[in-house]
Amino acid sequence: MTNPPDLSPAAQRLRDVVRHVDDAQLDHPTPCEGRTVSQLLAHISGLTMAFRAAADKELGPLTDTNPDENGWPEASSHWRDEILERTSRLADAWQQPEAWTGMTRAGGVDLPAEVMGLVALGEITFHAWDLAAATGQSLDVDDATVEALKGYAEGFDPAGTPGMFLAAVDPSHTPTDFERVIARTGRDPRWQARKKG
Numbered sequence: 041m042t043n044p045p046d047l048s049p050a051a052q053r054l055r056d057v058v059r060h061v062d063d064a065q066l067d068h069p070t071p072c073e074g075r076t077v078s079q080l081l082a083h084i085s086g087l088t089m090a091f092r093a094a095a096d097k098e099l100g101p102l103t104d105t106n107p108d109e110n111g112w113p114e115a116s117s118h119w120r121d122e123i124l125e126r127t128s129r130l131a132d133a134w135q136q137p138e139a140w141t142g143m144t145r146a147g148g149v150d151l152p153a154e155v156m157g158l159v160a161l162g163e164i165t166f167h168a169w170d171l172a173a174a175t176g177q178s179l180d181v182d183d184a185t186v187e188a189l190k191g192y193a194e195g196f197d198p199a200g201t202p203g204m205f206l207a208a209v210d211p212s213h214t215p216t217d218f219e220r221v222i223a224r225t226g227r228d229p230r231w232q233a234r235k236k237g
Contacts, residue, residue: 044157045158046135046184047161047164048131048135050131050161051127051130051131051164053180054171057168058081058127058171061081062175065077065175066081068174070233071170071173071174071228073206074112077175078114078119079114079115080167080170080174081123082112082115082116083167084123084164084167085116085122085123087163087167088126088127088129088164089102090146091130091156093146094144095134095139096133099144099145104145106147130164134160139157140153140154141154144156158189158191161192162193165181165185166222166225166227169222170227175233176233186218190217193224193225194224205224208224208226209223209224209227210223214229
């Protein structure tokens with residue numbers, strides 16, 4: 041890949057969202073159907089380790105298994121510090137030119153590294169949106185990240201990808217490019233957390 045995308049802005053956005061999650065929100069629903077904020081945080085913690093390992097070509101336990109194969113665990117008691125540190129390491133790893141060369145693996149799937157880097161960018165951006173939506177935060181995505189994700193999302197099957205994305209949502213009510221990308225992943229850009237009580 042001649043000009044690979046920079047994952048640092050997306051990683052920083054995810055860290056900013058994580059910092060503003062309140063412990064009282066851990067049992068709240070998220071746009072990931074059936075998954076609470078706590079379970080989403082656990083998923084994010086795991087994927088940031090896996091995609092860092094994928095960048096470093098550290099193939100093994102972190103890259104060989106599906107993070108959801110044993111259900112949806114709850115976040116650890118140290119979830120905030122874990123995710124902040126792991127997201128930083130992920131961004132640093134994908135800054136290295138060799139991260140984007142050859143083949144690598146994540147979730148037990150082998151892909152060209154230049155494709156895996158886009159998957160990593162998508163995962164930390166889409167889940168940052170999920171988490172922001174679930175906890176009443178906004179998410180402003182930079183133009184370079186949106187452009188990279190537009191090209192990536194165009195390759196998704198509109199009918200959905202089992203284990204990854206639901207069927208695409210009608211984009212007619214999605215005025216921004218990022219909202220159209222989100223809609224292509226099967227997320228409703230207008231999703232809002234339902235108030236409890």
